[in-house]
Amino acid sequence: MVAKIAVVAGDGIGTEVVAQALKVLRVVLPGVETTDYDLGAARYNRTGEVLPDSVLDELRGHDAILLGAVGDPSVPPGVLERGLLLKLRFDFDQYVNLRPSRLWPGTTSPLAGVKPGEIDLVVVREGTEGLYVGAGGNLHPGTAAEVATEESLNTRHGVERVIRDAFARAAKRPRRKVTLVHKTNVLTHAGGLWARTFNAVKAEFPEIETEYQHVDAAAMFLVSNPQRYDVVVTDNLFGDILTDIAAAVTGGIGLAASGSINPERAFPSMFEPVHGSAPDIAGKGVADPSAAVLSTALLLDHLGHPEAAARVTEAVGAEVATRTPGSALSTDAIGDRLAAAVA
Amino acid sequence: MVAKIAVVAGDGIGTEVVAQALKVLRVVLPGVETTDYDLGAARYNRTGEVLPDSVLDELRGHDAILLGAVGDPSVPPGVLERGLLLKLRFDFDQYVNLRPSRLWPGTTSPLAGVKPGEIDLVVVREGTEGLYVGAGGNLHPGTAAEVATEESLNTRHGVERVIRDAFARAAKRPRRKVTLVHKTNVLTHAGGLWARTFNAVKAEFPEIETEYQHVDAAAMFLVSNPQRYDVVVTDNLFGDILTDIAAAVTGGIGLAASGSINPERAFPSMFEPVHGSAPDIAGKGVADPSAAVLSTALLLDHLGHPEAAARVTEAVGAEVATRTPGSALSTDAIGDRLAAAVA
Ligand SMILES: CC(C)[C@H](C(=O)O)[C@@H](O)C(=O)O
Numbered sequence: 241m242v243a244k245i246a247v248v249a250g251d252g253i254g255t256e257v258v259a260q261a262l263k264v265l266r267v268v269l270p271g272v273e274t275t276d277y278d279l280g281a282a283r284y285n286r287t288g289e290v291l292p293d294s295v296l297d298e299l300r301g302h303d304a305i306l307l308g309a310v311g312d313p314s315v316p317p318g319v320l321e322r323g324l325l326l327k328l329r330f331d332f333d334q335y336v337n338l339r340p341s342r343l344w345p346g347t348t349s350p351l352a353g354v355k356p357g358e359i360d361l362v363v364v365r366e367g368t369e370g371l372y373v374g375a376g377g378n379l380h381p382g383t384a385a386e387v388a389t390e391e392s393l394n395t396r397h398g399v400e401r402v403i404r405d406a407f408a409r410a411a412k413r414p415r416r417k418v419t420l421v422h423k424t425n426v427l428t429h430a431g432g433l434w435a436r437t438f439n440a441v442k443a444e445f446p447e448i449e450t451e452y453q454h455v456d457a458a459a460m461f462l463v464s465n466p467q468r469y470d471v472v473v474t475d476n477l478f479g480d481i482l483t484d485i486a487a488a489v490t491g492g493i494g495l496a497a498s499g500s501i502n503p504e505r506a507f508p509s510m511f512e513p514v515h516g517s518a519p520d521i522a523g524k525g526v527a528d529p530s531a532a533v534l535s536t537a538l539l540l541d542h543l544g545h546p547e548a549a550a551r552v553t554e555a556v557g558a559e560v561a562t563r564t565p566g567s568a569l570s571t572d573a574i575g576d577r578l579a580a581a582v583a
Numbered sequence: 584m585v586a587k588i589a590v591v592a593g594d595g596i597g598t599e600v601v602a603q604a605l606k607v608l609r610v611v612l613p614g615v616e617t618t619d620y621d622l623g624a625a626r627y628n629r630t631g632e633v634l635p636d637s638v639l640d641e642l643r644g645h646d647a648i649l650l651g652a653v654g655d656p657s658v659p660p661g662v663l664e665r666g667l668l669l670k671l672r673f674d675f676d677q678y679v680n681l682r683p684s685r686l687w688p689g690t691t692s693p694l695a696g697v698k699p700g701e702i703d704l705v706v707v708r709e710g711t712e713g714l715y716v717g718a719g720g721n722l723h724p725g726t727a728a729e730v731a732t733e734e735s736l737n738t739r740h741g742v743e744r745v746i747r748d749a750f751a752r753a754a755k756r757p758r759r760k761v762t763l764v765h766k767t768n769v770l771t772h773a774g775g776l777w778a779r780t781f782n783a784v785k786a787e788f789p790e791i792e793t794e795y796q797h798v799d800a801a802a803m804f805l806v807s808n809p810q811r812y813d814v815v816v817t818d819n820l821f822g823d824i825l826t827d828i829a830a831a832v833t834g835g836i837g838l839a840a841s842g843s844i845n846p847e848r849a850f851p852s853m854f855e856p857v858h859g860s861a862p863d864i865a866g867k868g869v870a871d872p873s874a875a876v877l878s879t880a881l882l883l884d885h886l887g888h889p890e891a892a893a894r895v896t897e898a899v900g901a902e903v904a905t906r907t908p909g910s911a912l913s914t915d916a917i918g919d920r921l922a923a924a925v926a
């Protein structure tokens with residue numbers, strides 16, 4: 241059996257882009273077994289269910305999850321995020337949230353003078369700790385005396401494994417550089433743990449160049465000099481923000497792929513475009529499926545098919561390079577082109 | 584007596600830029616009384632002292648504090664930040680951290696096609712709560728079992744007053760729009776408090792347009808469409824990051840001013856350029872004093888001299904507009920020009 245993939249197409253454009261990703265996947269991985277799971281805003285609105293335990297158990301039996309996008313303005317904030325996306329990241333110990341950003345030939349950066357090929361970075365974002373754990377509460381809610389807390393929890397275990405992953409990835413890249421981003425001058429407790437752990441792991445990788453930056457400085461440099469980054473490792477919340485800036489300077493979330501990865505493969509990893517369900521353009525066949533297809537390349541790489549992954553990534557790059565302003569192909573047509581290109 | 588200003592020139596280029604700010608201040612506010620305070624990395628390295636209680640008491644007796652920059656690589660992270668900058672913000676209840684960003688004529692945005700005048704936003708960053716309170720700790724430090732925590736503390740009191748301040752500022756601006764930035768879909772406890780409070784205050788300002796954005800989306804839009812923002816209100820940590828992006832897209836921190844303000848004037852407010860002490864260029868007379876001078880304009884406005892503030896701001900804008908690439912004036916020469924311009 242080649243691979244068992246759980247498919248969560250989700251809401252809005254999620255279903256449209258996942259259909260294209262699957263077209264491509266079936267070409268490069270013939271015999272791949274896929275099972276569809278109906279999860280997201282539509283199911284929640286229909287049944288009140290977010291992620292039943294029985295479904296979680298079934299997902300566990302797969303090699304990976306391919307997710308389109310979930311969400312709709314009709315669902316209160318947090319319900320699907322906490323109940324579905326973060327639940328999967330945490331329950332399946334997907335501690336490496338991998339987000340590559342490249343400025344592809346054919347795309348235009350909003351940054352003046354930055355040329356395709358110049359930006360090629362990957363953010364290794366921690367996925368199972370920090371402020372995302374959901375610890376906190378509200379005292380005297382709704383009164384003038386209300387206090388709300390959020391607690392960031394960080395362990396040596398959690399920090400060390402993701403930093404080690406970042407170094408291992410950097411070792412395989414030509415520039416071999418890792419930037420740690422945190423806010424050690426203010427978040428001294430968590431920052432101290434991150435900085436000490438970074439220094440310990442760094443000693444094991446003497447061939448890798450390293451640097452440290454505060455998150456505010458990194459946010460600025462991602463705009464003024466994104467070329468300087470190779471691998472960036474950071475915590476869950478900082479990674480959320482920095483990867484959106486990285487997506488913005490490489491032309492937007494239309495091409496931003498991500499993987500929520502358990503490197504040991506003890507649990508299924510999850511691959512999804514960074515963009516959301518985009519209800520405003522859903523159903524029109526105009527969504528760009530490239531980010532979903534690039535996420536499928538990350539899936540292939542994770543499952544031990546690096547050549548297939550490279551083929552898919554190159555196909556997307558080549559397709560994007562043929563684009564001319566004002567003549568956008570449909571979602572389906574792009575999928576067809578990519579499927580043909582990888583054949 | 585016109586005004587008593589405590590001057591903390593600080594380290595590196597801090598002393599150089601503050602000297603220019605004072606030149607300008609003395610012209611527009613004749614008779615202003617200034618007292619120098621020796622605080623920062625140099626004093627810490629010499630004496631081990633960061634902010635003695637007696638100095639804190641003396642500062643309390645002033646109308647405002649003008650700060651250059653403090654810091655040096657020789658000082659461990661957190662010492663001056665927690666012990667001096669944040670201590671002043673917290674002890675003097677400077678809950679409005681005000682950071683305007685404008686793309687001045689004569690400056691170039693790193694963003695292609697964005698023209699001077701198009702970006703004109705102000706971030707109202709909360710200054711006394713959130714993750715900056717320093718709550719947290721390290722359990723089993725230095726061992727494989729280490730746990731590090733950081734706690735974000737938020738009160739209705741603290742959130743409401745800063746949101747109210749943001750609305751009041753928006754009411755005086757031509758576009759009259761306030762954007763709340765948080766991460767309500769993940770930080771549901773604090774995010775809930777911020778969102779509910781925002782909605783309550785908004786009801787009092789029916790003429791103000793409002794919107795909400797998650798911090799990751801806002802970070803992206805600050806790059807792809809910074810023109811859309813007027814007043815942005817957000818928490819302490821998000822504000823730290825977003826204001827550096829706003830500075831980056833308006834040409835860097837050379838022009839980024841800030842005020843840490845107690846609007847009730849129960850305590851002195853503090854005004855400082857966003858840039859640091861920049862040891863690499865210190866002593867060369869090449870630092871751009873504009874951000875320090877613009878911070879002085881914020882000081883003037885806060886102390887009830889809006890015309891003087893406008894004069895200083897316009898002088899900086901006019902000076903910047905005369906700049907030509909490759910022919911930079913010295914720190915001192917820019918200060919002289921600005922002092923002459925406001926005379
Ligand atoms: C939807 C949300 C929970 C999520 C996150 O904050 O991680 C998203 O912004 C992302 O980056 O994948």
Ligand SMILES: CC(C)[C@H](C(=O)O)[C@@H](O)C(=O)O
Pocket residue numbers: 425426456664665668669823857
């Ligand atoms: C130096 C540091 C404590 C400070 C902050 O994080 O607030 C700085 O980055 C700023 O933005 O004023």
